[in-house]
Amino acid sequence: MTTEAPAGTVAGDQITREELQLATRNHGMPLEAMRYDVTPIGLHYLLVHYDIPFVDGEAWHLDVDGDVERPLRLTIDDLRSRETETRPVTMECAGNGRAQLSPRALSQPWLVEAIGTGEWTGTPLWPVLEDAGLSPDVVDIVFVGLDSGVEGAAAQHYQRSLTPQEAREEGALLVYELNGVPLPPQHGYPLRLLVPGWYGMTSVKWLSRITASNTLFAGYQQERAYRLRHDADEVGEPLTRMRVRSLMVPPGVPDFFTRERFVRPGPVTLTGRAWSGAGTISRVQVSADGGSTWTDADVDDAAVPYAWQEWRLRWDAQVGTHDLISRATDSTGATQPLAAEWNLGGYAVNSVQHVTVTVTDAPPGI
Numbered sequence: 001m002t003t004e005a006p007a008g009t010v011a012g013d014q015i016t017r018e019e020l021q022l023a024t025r026n027h028g029m030p031l032e033a034m035r036y037d038v039t040p041i042g043l044h045y046l047l048v049h050y051d052i053p054f055v056d057g058e059a060w061h062l063d064v065d066g067d068v069e070r071p072l073r074l075t076i077d078d079l080r081s082r083e084t085e086t087r088p089v090t091m092e093c094a095g096n097g098r099a100q101l102s103p104r105a106l107s108q109p110w111l112v113e114a115i116g117t118g119e120w121t122g123t124p125l126w127p128v129l130e131d132a133g134l135s136p137d138v139v140d141i142v143f144v145g146l147d148s149g150v151e152g153a154a155a156q157h158y159q160r161s162l163t164p165q166e167a168r169e170e171g172a173l174l175v176y177e178l179n180g181v182p183l184p185p186q187h188g189y190p191l192r193l194l195v196p197g198w199y200g201m202t203s204v205k206w207l208s209r210i211t212a213s214n215t216l217f218a219g220y221q222q223e224r225a226y227r228l229r230h231d232a233d234e235v236g237e238p239l240t241r242m243r244v245r246s247l248m249v250p251p252g253v254p255d256f257f258t259r260e261r262f263v264r265p266g267p268v269t270l271t272g273r274a275w276s277g278a279g280t281i282s283r284v285q286v287s288a289d290g291g292s293t294w295t296d297a298d299v300d301d302a303a304v305p306y307a308w309q310e311w312r313l314r315w316d317a318q319v320g321t322h323d324l325i326s327r328a329t330d331s332t333g334a335t336q337p338l339a340a341e342w343n344l345g346g347y348a349v350n351s352v353q354h355v356t357v358t359v360t361d362a363p364p365g366i
């Protein structure tokens with residue numbers, strides 16, 4: 001008996017041409033780049049729904065309008081002359097892990113690599129909204145990107161909303177620099193929203209307009225996409241904060257094509273990063289035997305909340321094949337599940353990563 005995959009999903013491991021087309025545009029972060037506290041530009045993952053807009057930064061401005069007392073039009077210089085904040089923030093795509101599910105949603109086929117930590121510079125969002133003066137009847141604030149396309153059969157600009165409470169309390173920034181330089185085109189030049197601790201879809205790139213509204217925003221990226229549902233008819237739970245997750249830098253060297261790992265026998269330092277939308281990580285456990293036994297890794301203290309923490313554990317690699325796993329627990333006590341929990345859109349998959357390594361003296365020279 002065969003069970004049919006729901007509409008918009010596909011079962012099995014075969015990648016479709018459209019998924020490949022998305023995957024070549026939207027790259028992940030090579031996991032070895034977890035060695036850097038701040039991900040170098042170009043190694044941070046990338047997710048662009050439509051096309052990267054070509055923006056003339058001199059002519060660009062940000063409009064703050066809608067249900068406000070004083071509509072604002074701000075240039076980049078206006079934003080740069082406001083209060084400045086620089087902070088490392090780990091960002092993850094809500095679809096990270098999607099391609100581990102079967103059936104999987106036909107979309108960007110991430111395995112585990114849709115992550116990165118930028119050092120973002122910008123100005124706090126809330127004081128800008130205070131200057132504009134939100135009317136008391138505002139229930140949603142809509143952030144509109146310059147990029148547009150067609151999704152769910154509807155033409156749209158990429159746009160997402162936050163409630164006034166979220167805009168005030170989540171530490172959101174309007175950012176114009178990444179790692180000390182103006183935002184590169186692919187990461188939102190000249191301005192993006194950044195909501196620390198939330199999945200990436202909230203952090204609208206190429207921001208051109210912020211509109212305060214006295215009705216709930218019902219745009220595609222809010223009402224249809226980025227919701228946890230098991231059935232297309234469900235309203236679903238909106239995605240907000242990142243679930244707890246850890247990843248390991250795959251040790252040793254890879255086979256070029258299969259990416260299978262080879263490690264020499266002897267002591268090896270296993271290392272990686274862990275993060276959570278709850279703020280900080282309290283524990284990382286590592287198993288070298290597929291989850292039968294676990295050892296606590298050393299975890300660096302959190303420098304600031306919402307930036308990943310490095311962990312490490314010395315492992316005595318014995319000849320043979322081993323299934324390495326890391327498992328993080330955050331400050332709320334939430335722990336990564338051992339198996340992925342299926343949902344229709346393939347969102348918020350935070351199950352543990354398995355790294356299979358062959359410990360051998362051959363091939364020599366490694």
Ligand SMILES: Nc1nc2c(c(=O)[nH]1)N[C@H]1C(S)=C(S)[C@@H](COP(=O)(O)O)O[C@H]1N2
Binds near residue numbers: 048094199203206
């Ligand atoms: N305007 C706009 N903003 C956007 C997107 C987009 O396609 N257009 N993609 C979102 C998604 S789904 C993610 S995961 C993050 C990715 O940010 P990055 O490409 O800078 O890593 O940007 C978000 N902001």
Ligand SMILES: [Mo]
Binds near residue numbers: 092095200201
């Ligand atoms: Mo995303």
